[in-house]
Amino acid sequence: MSKIVVKKIKKSKTIIEIKYTVSDELKEFFNLDNYFKVDYYEDVTKVPDSIAVIPFISNVLPIIWLTDSELVIDELDEAYAKSINKTRKAFNDMYETNIFKGKVTINKTITNKPLKRKENTSVFCSGGVDSTLSLVKCLKKNQKPLLITIWGTDVWDHNTEGWSSLNEYATSLGKKLKLKNLFVKTNFRKFIYEHVLTEKLLKAKINDSWWRGIQHGIGLLGHVAPIAYLHNIKEHYIPATLNKKNLGATCGSFPTIDESVKFIDCKIKHSGYEYTRLEKVENIVKYFKKEKVNLRVCFMDKGAKLNCCNCEKCYLTIMELISVGANPRDYGFDITDEEIAKIPAYLKAKASDSPINIEIWDAIIEKCYKNRDYIMSNPNYKWILKYRNQRNIISYLLWRSRL
Numbered sequence: 001m002s003k004i005v006v007k008k009i010k011k012s013k014t015i016i017e018i019k020y021t022v023s024d025e026l027k028e029f030f031n032l033d034n035y036f037k038v039d040y041y042e043d044v045t046k047v048p049d050s051i052a053v054i055p056f057i058s059n060v061l062p063i064i065w066l067t068d069s070e071l072v073i074d075e076l077d078e079a080y081a082k083s084i085n086k087t088r089k090a091f092n093d094m095y096e097t098n099i100f101k102g103k104v105t106i107n108k109t110i111t112n113k114p115l116k117r118k119e120n121t122s123v124f125c126s127g128g129v130d131s132t133l134s135l136v137k138c139l140k141k142n143q144k145p146l147l148i149t150i151w152g153t154d155v156w157d158h159n160t161e162g163w164s165s166l167n168e169y170a171t172s173l174g175k176k177l178k179l180k181n182l183f184v185k186t187n188f189r190k191f192i193y194e195h196v197l198t199e200k201l202l203k204a205k206i207n208d209s210w211w212r213g214i215q216h217g218i219g220l221l222g223h224v225a226p227i228a229y230l231h232n233i234k235e236h237y238i239p240a241t242l243n244k245k246n247l248g249a250t251c252g253s254f255p256t257i258d259e260s261v262k263f264i265d266c267k268i269k270h271s272g273y274e275y276t277r278l279e280k281v282e283n284i285v286k287y288f289k290k291e292k293v294n295l296r297v298c299f300m301d302k303g304a305k306l307n308c309c310n311c312e313k314c315y316l317t318i319m320e321l322i323s324v325g326a327n328p329r330d331y332g333f334d335i336t337d338e339e340i341a342k343i344p345a346y347l348k349a350k351a352s353d354s355p356i357n358i359e360i361w362d363a364i365i366e367k368c369y370k371n372r373d374y375i376m377s378n379p380n381y382k383w384i385l386k387y388r389n390q391r392n393i394i395s396y397l398l399w400r401s402r403l
């Protein structure tokens, strides 16, 4: 049986570094010049090894499972150790398969108690629609969640400019809502070779990328364990990627998978699965009616702007906001009404006709139709209603562009 053996957990001030050995058969999946390393920007020296190792474990477990290998660890948090098989089962169920196998050997499980008494909630904060809706759900429960922003996810760990913009965004959101920010820098997408994992372990069995199909739920969640220990987090919210209407769609982040994960006495809440994207926007607008907050939906090169306002992600969010009667300029979109009138020209040239995008645009058109008095009152918004009786806006525009 191939093996991954954890050899050393090094904690130096704010950084956790893991050293491990990997059997020859597994070496093609790992960048062994770049060992797993996380910076928490706060002192982590008090975090016990049985918790400090979880961010690493949560990112190698799927490799162990899909290669039917063995993971060897000296000490592991008891709650997390118990959750591992439930998560493995949730993956097998998600993909209706039995290919998630493997073995985890733990020398000693440890029952941990959080460092602080005062209990906390936390939520991942990236500024997108999914993440902001999770935040709204926490705030509605009168919780004051810690905002956890991770560098190394959508913004690569070498992209310092992208990070300073995300960091600035999260900090100002924290200030505005009087919430504490926590930042994490991780190489969790670089210590492995995602493309090799996708190609060799997924392609024949699961038609998805390593990131989307496997890593982005549990891999991210593992990073919360040391924070949960330091700040006594009882519940952590992870924003839903899919929603209950996406029947049959598969994804590595899903209620059954994410909520199987537990560490110390912290539970995971997969948040917002009951809402479509448009319903999320509607809830965000309703909640922040008085004190507007900026959204940050776009990862294109934005210069000084928060959102580029020149890509499909920006355009669909702008039209979602308009469809629910909101002004996109109040939510971080620096765009004029005249520019909004030109959106169809952009879609004609560049729109993506993926089923998810088509569904999103269809929902926008229907919502605009419901709010047609408001939409018709602005000559720059009227164009959207023209597409209501077409098959859908994207295929209509693509068809038109081919004429």
Ligand SMILES: [Zn+2]
Residues within 6 Å of the ligand: 298, 299, 300, 307, 308, 309, 310, 311, 312, 313, 314, 315
């Ligand atoms: Zn954009």
